[in-house]
Amino acid sequence: MDPTNTNADPVLAQAVRWLDEGRRVALATVTRTWGSAPRRAGSHMAIAGNGDFEGSVSGGCIEGAVIQAALEVMEAGAPRTLEFGVTNEMAWEVGLACGGRVHLFVESVEPESRASGALVQRSG
Amino acid sequence: MNGDLLRGIVAAQRAGRDVVLATRLTDGAQELFALDPLVCEWVVAEEVAPARVARGKGSSRRDGAVLRGVENEAIAAVARAAAPRTIDTADGPVFLRPYLQPVHLIVIGAVHIAQALAPMATIAGLRVTVLDPREGFATPERFPGAALVREWPDRAMTSLVAGGRTAVVALTHDPKIDDPALMAALRSETFYIGALGSRKTQAARRERLAEAGFAEAELDRIHGPVGLPIGARTPEEIAVAVLAQVIGALRG
Numbered sequence: 001m002d003p004t005n006t007n008a009d010p011v012l013a014q015a016v017r018w019l020d021e022g023r024r025v026a027l028a029t030v031t032r033t034w035g036s037a038p039r040r041a042g043s044h045m046a047i048a049g050n051g052d053f054e055g056s057v058s059g060g061c062i063e064g065a066v067i068q069a070a071l072e073v074m075e076a077g078a079p080r081t082l083e084f085g086v087t088n089e090m091a092w093e094v095g096l097a098c099g100g101r102v103h104l105f106v107e108s109v110e111p112e113s114r115a116s117g118a119l120v121q122r123s124g
Numbered sequence: 125m126n127g128d129l130l131r132g133i134v135a136a137q138r139a140g141r142d143v144v145l146a147t148r149l150t151d152g153a154q155e156l157f158a159l160d161p162l163v164c165e166w167v168v169a170e171e172v173a174p175a176r177v178a179r180g181k182g183s184s185r186r187d188g189a190v191l192r193g194v195e196n197e198a199i200a201a202v203a204r205a206a207a208p209r210t211i212d213t214a215d216g217p218v219f220l221r222p223y224l225q226p227v228h229l230i231v232i233g234a235v236h237i238a239q240a241l242a243p244m245a246t247i248a249g250l251r252v253t254v255l256d257p258r259e260g261f262a263t264p265e266r267f268p269g270a271a272l273v274r275e276w277p278d279r280a281m282t283s284l285v286a287g288g289r290t291a292v293v294a295l296t297h298d299p300k301i302d303d304p305a306l307m308a309a310l311r312s313e314t315f316y317i318g319a320l321g322s323r324k325t326q327a328a329r330r331e332r333l334a335e336a337g338f339a340e341a342e343l344d345r346i347h348g349p350v351g352l353p354i355g356a357r358t359p360e361e362i363a364v365a366v367l368a369q370v371i372g373a374l375r376g
Contacts, residue, residue, distance in 0.1 A: 007226050007251050008137040016134050019127050027125060031149065031210060031219045042208040042221050079152035105219060107152050112127045 011055035015046035015109060024049030025109040026070035030057050030102055031081070037100030049074060057104055058084070069106050079107035125154060126172040132156055133223050136169075142224045143169065144199045146191050150216035155191050157199050166199040194218055206289070226251040227289045227374060232277060232305040233296035234261035237320070240363035241293075242270045248367060250291075255280060257301065277301060281308030291316035291370045293350060297325075303332060310342050316373040318350040318366060347373075 018025045030043040038059035045055040045063065047070035057066055062084045073080055082104040129145070133156065136143040144157045144166060158169040171190040193213030199220060202209050208221040229245045231238045234256035242252045246269065255273040256262040262272040273280050285292065285308055292309040293316075294302040302319060309317045310333070319329065326348040333343055351365030352372070 008134045009223065012130060012134050012137075016127075016131055019130070025127075027130070029147075029219070029221065031208070040207075079149075081149055105147065105149055107125045107147075109125045109127050109130055 009044065011044040011046050014054040018046070018048045018052075019109060019111050022111070024074050025111075026074050026106060027109055028057055028066050028070055028082075028104050028106045031105050032103040034101040037102045039102075047071070058102065062102075066104065066106065073106050074108045077108055079105060081105055125152065126170075129154055129156055129170055129172055132170050137223055137225075140225055142203060142222065144203055145221045145223065146194050146199070147219045147221070148191055148213075148216055149210070149219055153190050155194070159203070166196050166203070191215070191218055194220070225289070227291065228253065228284075229370060230255060230281075230284050230290060230292045230305075230309075232256070232292065232294040232302060233298075233320075234258075234263075234266060234272070235295050236359040237295050237362050237366070239266055240360040241295075241366055242267055244363055244367050245370070246270070248371065250370075253284060255284070255305070256296070277305035277308060281305055285309055285312035285314055290314045291318075291373070293318040293320075293366055293370070295320045295350075297321060299329065299332065303329070303336075306333065306346060307336060307338070310338055310345060316347070316370050317345050318347040318369065320350050320362075321348055323349065 015025050015027060026047045028045045028047065030039050030041050033041055039057055043055070043057055045053055045057045045066060047053045047067050051067055051071065053063065053067055056063060066082065069080060069082055084104070085101045133143060133145060136158065142159055146155045146157065148154070153172065155171040156169045157166040160167045191213070192215060194211070198211050202220045203222045203224065206222060206224055208219065210217050210219050227250050229250045229252050231241060231252065231254045234254050238254055242254055245252050253271040253273060254262050254267050255275070255277060257274060257276045262274050264272065273284070281304070290312070292305065292314050294305050296302050297320060306317065306319060319326070321329065329348070330343050334340070347369060350369070351362055352368045354365050356362045356365040
């Protein structure tokens with residue numbers, strides 16, 4: 001359409017760059033929100049194996065916990081759904097001070113490459 | 125998620141194609157759907173079974189068999205609404221996430237305000253095209269990274285305003301350029317039309333466009349004086365006011 005268009009989602013583009021550099025990557029996605037959640041459904045955060053991240057799934061309240069979950073998902077392989085609710089000021093759990101509630105889907109990105117030869121070599 | 129699926133989404137966005145990713149939330153099985161322009165239907169572009177399950181070479185990529193119960197209608201609906209949604213299927217909830225071309229802002233007039241507006245709008249996630257037929261105005265030096273069209277609007281606008289998620293703002297002060305651009309915008313389904321100029325200028329323009337056959341209700345679509353009333357004075361401040369008004373029209 002427009003050859004100068006480089007309008008890929010910057011978070012997904014960063015995730016691809018990490019993959020191409022051979023780093024491990026997980027992707028967290030907001031799947032549903034209630035109340036005054038700061039990031040809309042569909043918002044992405046990409047996490048690299050060393051904890052580097054790009055994007056956001058809240059106003060900064062739960063990103064730390066999501067990075068932790070993402071690192072675990074990279075290890076385990078299977079995706080996870082996470083749920084964060086309102087922070088109780090007296091409780092210690094991670095939550096959203098804004099009073100919103102979010103559901104997240106956290107998945108590991110497997111570093112398959114279009115070169116199918118690599119797949120054969122690895123499995124063989 | 126399979127890395128190739130992620131690369132597929134990014135490649136589609138760079139190529140200007142809309143895609144929808146379907147993810148079964150129970151096990152992570154995924155399918156990427158793309159619009160087939162010939163039949164106007166969403167078809168499976170890539171499908172990936174749950175993580176670390178053998179991706180059998182024998183299974184056909186076109187079967188769409190990984191996610192059962194994901195209807196073409198549901199995919200078309202999330203693409204139309206430009207908002208994701210979770211649908212229930214017999215095999216569990218499936219999250220549908222559209223990746224659509226960004227909202228397109230067409231700036232008429234490669235003027236000082238446009239030089240501030242183009243980068244600001246890009247940061248806000250819009251795709252920007254700057255149109256100006258005049259020699260020396262729409263140059264890459266003045267608009268690094270923006271798509272530039274050095275043609276008269278009556279020739280270029282029809283294809284530019286195709287599609288609904290488009291905003292048009294006319295900034296030249298020159299009726300020879302602004303008017304035909306606004307006429308093309310009024311004939312299209314753009315969600316925002318703005319035109320620079322004082323109330324006096326707006327009234328004169330309204331008269332000209334009415335003479336050209338546009339009804340009062342149609343002319344009411346034009347925001348002018350342009351931008352939210354924040355008392356903006358400099359070109360940069362006016363750009364902020366215009367961008368805020370565009371976002372207001374998009375989300376409000």
